[in-house]
Amino acid sequence: MEKIMRLTNAPAWHGFKRYAAVTLPLVLLAACSTTETIPPGIVKPATPVTPPPAAVVVPPQQAELKSLIALQDRLYDVAAPLLVNNALLCRNNARNLLGFTAKTKYSFTAEFIAAASSLGLTDQLQITGVLAGSGAAKVGLQRGDLLVAIQDKPVPVGADAERQTALMLGPLVNGRNNIKVTVARNGGNQTMNVPLTRACAFGIELGNTDNVISYADGRRVLVSAGMMKFTQNDDELALVIAKEMAHNSLTHASRQRNTATMTGVIDNLIRLRPDTTSLSGAAGVKPYPQQLDGAADKLSLYMVARAGYKVDNAAAFWQRLATQYPATVLNGYTAIHPATDYRISAIQQAVADIQAKQASGAVIQP
Structure with missing residues (x-):
C-alpha cells in the first residue's frame, strides 16, 4: 500500500458483536409461547411478513x-x-x-x-x-x-x-x-x-505478496502478507520484524553489496499491484553468509526481549519456517537465509543468555 508518512522514516510515526448470545433467548421464548385458539367462523388476518433486510454489499x-x-x-x-x-x-x-x-x-x-x-x-x-x-x-x-x-x-x-x-x-x-x-x-x-x-528510525512496510518472505535494505523493513499469515502470534511476527531490523543495524545489505537490489525489491512489493514476474526466482537477492545471519539472529533476539516479546520458541519458529519453505523455494525466506543449522545453534545460545539475564535481573543487551 502506497504511503508517504510511514511508520518511522517520516518525522511523524506516521467489536465483535455476540449475535448468538443475543438471539438465542429470543428463539427459546418464541418456542415456549402458548398456541392461540381461533373461534369457529373467524378468519384470522394474515400476519404481515417483513422481508429480510437486503444484504450489505461491500464494494x-x-x-x-x-x-x-x-x-x-x-x-x-x-x-x-x-x-x-x-x-x-x-x-x-x-x-x-x-x-x-x-x-x-x-x-x-x-x-x-x-x-x-x-x-x-x-x-x-x-x-x-x-x-x-x-x-x-x-x-x-x-x-x-x-x-x-x-x-x-x-x-x-x-x-x-x-x-x-x-x-x-x-x-x-x-x-x-x-x-x-x-x-x-x-x-x-x-x-x-x-x-x-x-x-529506531526504520520504515516498516507491508509487502503485497503471498510469498513467505521479508527483506531489509538498510533503512526499511518489509514483511510480506504471506509471512504475516504464516506467523501464528505476535511473538513470531516480532521475531521476523526484529531479524530485519538487526540486518539493518548491522549494515548487512551494504556489506553484501546488495542495497540497490533490496531497495528495488521493496519498492516493487509495497505497490498495490507488484510486478509478480520478478518474484519467480530469487530476484537477484544474495543469500546471507551464515556468520552474518547468525549475528543478526543474536541481535534480533535481544531486540525482541527488550520489547517484551517471548524468545523461548524462537528456534522452533525458524525451524518450522525452514521445514515448510526450504531453500529450494527460490522466492521464500530460507533461500536467502540457508544456514538453518548454524542459525538454530546461534539462536539457542542467544536465548539461553537472555533467559539467564532475565532471571538475574541484569540489563538485557548483548
Missing part, C-alpha cells in the same frame, strides 16, 4: 483496502515496541520521532480514492495510528484526530499534504524536546505539546 475495492489496512495496522502494532525500546541497539539509526502516522484519501493509488473516502478519509491529514509508548500516545493523540497545525503553522491539505507536511516536520525534530500539535476532535480544536520519542 470490492473497499474490502481490499480494509484488508490491507488491517494487515498494516497489525504490522505497525507489533513493530511499535521493537522500535521504541531498541534505540540503544539500532546504532546509528535512532532518531527523534513524533510517534504517529497520518493519511488522506490520496495516500493510496487513484483506484482506491473512493474506497478511502468511504472509510472516512478526506483531503485533510487524519491520524491513523499512534505508536505505543511514544510521546504522541502519552499526551493522548488518537486515531481519527485531524491535523490542523504544527508549531502554529497550518498543516497542508490535498493530494500533496503528506509530502509537504513531512518537509515541514523535518527541520523541527532536531534540537527540540517536543512539538506543538493542534488537532480537530469532536467539533473543537485541541493543542498538545508532543514529546519527541527516541526510537
Whole structure:
C-alpha cells in the first residue's frame, strides 16, 4: 500500500458483536409461547411478513483496502515496541520521532480514492495510528484526530499534504524536546505539546505478496502478507520484524553489496499491484553468509526481549519456517537465509543468555 508518512522514516510515526448470545433467548421464548385458539367462523388476518433486510454489499475495492489496512495496522502494532525500546541497539539509526502516522484519501493509488473516502478519509491529514509508548500516545493523540497545525503553522491539505507536511516536520525534530500539535476532535480544536520519542528510525512496510518472505535494505523493513499469515502470534511476527531490523543495524545489505537490489525489491512489493514476474526466482537477492545471519539472529533476539516479546520458541519458529519453505523455494525466506543449522545453534545460545539475564535481573543487551 502506497504511503508517504510511514511508520518511522517520516518525522511523524506516521467489536465483535455476540449475535448468538443475543438471539438465542429470543428463539427459546418464541418456542415456549402458548398456541392461540381461533373461534369457529373467524378468519384470522394474515400476519404481515417483513422481508429480510437486503444484504450489505461491500464494494470490492473497499474490502481490499480494509484488508490491507488491517494487515498494516497489525504490522505497525507489533513493530511499535521493537522500535521504541531498541534505540540503544539500532546504532546509528535512532532518531527523534513524533510517534504517529497520518493519511488522506490520496495516500493510496487513484483506484482506491473512493474506497478511502468511504472509510472516512478526506483531503485533510487524519491520524491513523499512534505508536505505543511514544510521546504522541502519552499526551493522548488518537486515531481519527485531524491535523490542523504544527508549531502554529497550518498543516497542508490535498493530494500533496503528506509530502509537504513531512518537509515541514523535518527541520523541527532536531534540537527540540517536543512539538506543538493542534488537532480537530469532536467539533473543537485541541493543542498538545508532543514529546519527541527516541526510537529506531526504520520504515516498516507491508509487502503485497503471498510469498513467505521479508527483506531489509538498510533503512526499511518489509514483511510480506504471506509471512504475516504464516506467523501464528505476535511473538513470531516480532521475531521476523526484529531479524530485519538487526540486518539493518548491522549494515548487512551494504556489506553484501546488495542495497540497490533490496531497495528495488521493496519498492516493487509495497505497490498495490507488484510486478509478480520478478518474484519467480530469487530476484537477484544474495543469500546471507551464515556468520552474518547468525549475528543478526543474536541481535534480533535481544531486540525482541527488550520489547517484551517471548524468545523461548524462537528456534522452533525458524525451524518450522525452514521445514515448510526450504531453500529450494527460490522466492521464500530460507533461500536467502540457508544456514538453518548454524542459525538454530546461534539462536539457542542467544536465548539461553537472555533467559539467564532475565532471571538475574541484569540489563538485557548483548
